[in-house]
Amino acid sequence: MEHRSDAVFKKPSIFRDGVREYAERLSSPVSAELRDIAEETVKATPEWADISTAHIQTSFLQMLITTGGMNRVLEVGTFTGHGTVALAEALPDHGEVVTIDSYVADKRAQDVAVRAFERSPHGHKIKPVLDEALTVLQSVEGDFDLIFLDADKPNYISYFETILARDLLRPRGLLVVDNTLWGGEVLHPRSLPPADEARTGEEWVERMFANWAHDVVRFNKHVVDDPRVRAALLTVHDGMTLVQLAS
Ligand SMILES: C[S@@+](CC[C@H](N)C(=O)[O-])C[C@H]1O[C@@H](n2cnc3c(N)ncnc32)[C@H](O)[C@@H]1O
Secondary structure (H helix, E strand, O other): OOOOOOOOOOOOOOOOOOHHHHHHHOOOOOOHHHHHHHHHHHHHOOOOHHHOOOHHHHHHHHHHHHHOOOOEEEEEOOOOOHHHHHHHHHOOOOOEEEEEEOOOOOHHHHHHHHHHHHHOOOHHHEEEEEOOHHHHHOOOOOOEEEEEEOOOHHHHHHHHHHHHHOOOEEEEEEEEEEOOOHHHHHHOOOOOOOHHHOOOHHHHHHHHHHHHHHHHHHHHHHHHOOOOEEEEEEOOOOOEEEEEEOO
């Protein structure tokens, strides 16, 4: 498998300069294990490292898990396993995190994840599934306490609909959806020619970035208009939406 682009994918921050770094500095440090995976991510996939979860996000997810006494988690989009290991760290010893990735875009990320899961003292809680996310969502057994949705944005609505249709979330469970502010692009999505026409270099990255903003905008509207759920779009990192089933 080849990675699609050698151009650097970097989203703008939704915060003014220095705020993100300040927040990281004034938060408790993450484990040495998570720091190592973050470093390996930068080394192995320098042009995509920005898509990995930030430390502030992993700490946030861990607090949701421990506060909620959660046992079973589903992650859609593994990448280098940074988020996966963070989720596993917070789960009890009998807990489980099922994590899905097809790795069609970058096999190097999979290598980092495999190594991270093998050496992690929490590796026994991790069940990687190598497949298309929608295929897995259509067959995986629920129910989950937490679902962390962090894959391709054009499919977000299909993922959301499948999760609800299949009752994959337990009644008081949480769906957490990443990148719902998309670097702030959601305010003024640009229209560029489809990204598929040029799959390499700066142009591909620029088009993909611009076009996915429309998908995120559509998804956000879809969720907030859905009476089956309650949503809170939090300004954490690049936007994280918490979704709960309406009771
Ligand atoms: C933003 S990254 C995930 C980051 C990860 N959650 C973390 O904590 O660092 C998105 C991942 O989703 C995967 N992905 C994208 N589209 C997918 C699809 N249709 N099916 C399965 N995986 C997909 C990509 O291969 C990529 O590794």
